[in-house]
Amino acid sequence: MILEKIPQNSAVVVISPPLEGKEVLVSSSIKDDLKEKVPVLIISTDKSAEDFKNELVKEKIFFGDAESKGLLAFIDCYSMHVGEAVKNTSSIKRVPGPLALNEISVALSDIEKEFFRKSPKHCIVFNSLSTMLMYSNPQAIGRFVQVVIAKIKKAGGSAFFTLEEGMHTPDVIVMMEHMMDYIVFVKRENGKLFVKAKGLDGFEDWGEFKA
Amino acid sequence: MAFSKEKIARKHKLDFTEGKKYNMVATGVPKLDDVLCGGLKPQSTVLLCSQPGVENVEFALQTLFNRLKAGDHGVYLVNNKLPNSVKLLAEEYGWDLGDYQRQGTFAFFDAYSAMLSLKSGTEYYSSEPQNMQQLSEVMPEVLAKLENDNIILIFDALSTLIDSTKNEDEVLAGIKKFLSEVRKYNTISFFLFTEWLYPKSLTNKIKSLFECVIEIKALERSVILQKYFSVVKAPQAFERKDIPFKIIKPGGVRVFIPKILVTGPYHAGKTSFVHSASTKAVSVNRLGTTVALDHGHVEYKGYEVDLFGTPGQERFDPILELLGGESLGVVVVIDSTMPKDFGRAKEMVKLSNTVDLPVVVVANKANMKGALTVDAIRKQMKLPANVPVIPVVAENMADVKEGKPCQLKSEDVQKVFSALLEVVV
């Protein structure tokens, strides 16, 4: 299985056309981590934390008491951005929007500090880089991602970024790929999901993905 | 810790009459006004420069609110979030901007909506927020309406502006123009800037545009251990000093003295260490052993640090928890002649490591008969390579008395602090 082959403490970008399967791959990784009590932080830029949770449940990922135990946390970059009057909860930190990079980095540092005390490893899911790229220029997001990856790795974590295929110019994709250890491509064909991964032995060619 | 202006002035030969002369504007951020000899100079330009992962908005908001409360006027330009989200954040700290908005002494300037091609819901906004030349023309109109002896202008954020444009030189020229335009209206400008990995030359150019630069940084190991701020540039005399802070909701920026925990088995020399290291120290002793925390205070290379010595028998993890965000490191004192007690010390090293606190082992009584060598101690305790072991001896063997803490050799004690703080400072 592809996810198990990705070494700890790496930065991965998962690329697919919108709604063409990277969500399945990412959810599957979240599920594996939570099962092993590895803390997971989801940074959501295009939907609220609540909507993200609902979708996990739809994917039949039940996280039980992970949230109350501090093993599942969210940084919600969406709700305040669309003007919703929402508050922080014990597991959800709201930041004002995808352009508030400083606030995102502060929230990330705070949560990683908590995770670090609980477990030697953790996972950060960043969904999605594409939203970020809509609002700032690619160089700026490049600098941000570089800082974020360094921070996550230093704290012992792994990072999963998602990127929409077809939304960005090739040079932007190339720049993002340069910062990552592995690039995972996902596609859907005849109702089946296929994956391949650049840089990962044995997965360089398309193969079917089963969750 | 007395941070009195007079004391600082004497120590650094600063001229506080200068502060009086200019009628400094207090920020209300604790200790910041002290190191600035009273506060910000009227009409000055300030860059709040933060490392990623560390707050900066709170410093600006706290200053803004304090100035509004003191009767000044203010405007908050924001280009990276909705003005209302700034207002909501301020409320969480207990700073209600709404009243001042209604009185007309405070206003938001919306430079965000246009970034997203949305219509602004506020009175003051820019249709071209990336264009500093245009902002330099629009902002004076706002300031003219807000007219006052002192206006605080927050610019949140300069990094967002730079991130959204391609021509950096144009932005720099625009900022220069903007700063000179707004100061005509008795404005103190506060620019927020996060140091993403910009080229050093660009950050230097930016810093040179401002009269006052305040850096907000973090001591980082695997995760952020502690945050501190320091003034690195000011138009008036100032004290260069790292000030540790925490951000509390409600409340805002709070300053504290970092703590070092001194722990170890019974009779190893913890009390001796705390007393020998401190300029002043107190202990609660009964029947020759410490029954409550030893408490001392050290100054090391401009850092002020509180020392806490544990009695030694108690559980260690709740103490670590207690000192939580305020501790800078752990000193584990062992008696080099007592390997039977190493087990517990080893446990303490391990716990400190799991919460990412720097830890140093003090191999005390190193010159006594039967004392193990540093290497032997390393091996016995299976210490990871990142944990230094420093041998320490009594200053004067003739003064060592049973049941009484003794003076430890000051060179050795100094070595312990350098080893501990080297990793973080």
Ligand SMILES: Nc1nc2c(ncn2[C@@H]2O[C@H](COP(=O)(O)OP(=O)(O)O)[C@@H](O)[C@H]2O)c(=O)[nH]1
């Ligand atoms: N010879 C010698 N005796 C020491 C040294 N450090 C402490 N002692 C003695 O060891 C005993 C215990 O020291 P104390 O600081 O009270 O230990 P604590 O129980 O860990 O606080 C006292 O009698 C001290 O005088 C040292 O470096 N050499």
Ligand SMILES: [Mg+2]
């Ligand atoms: Mg004692």
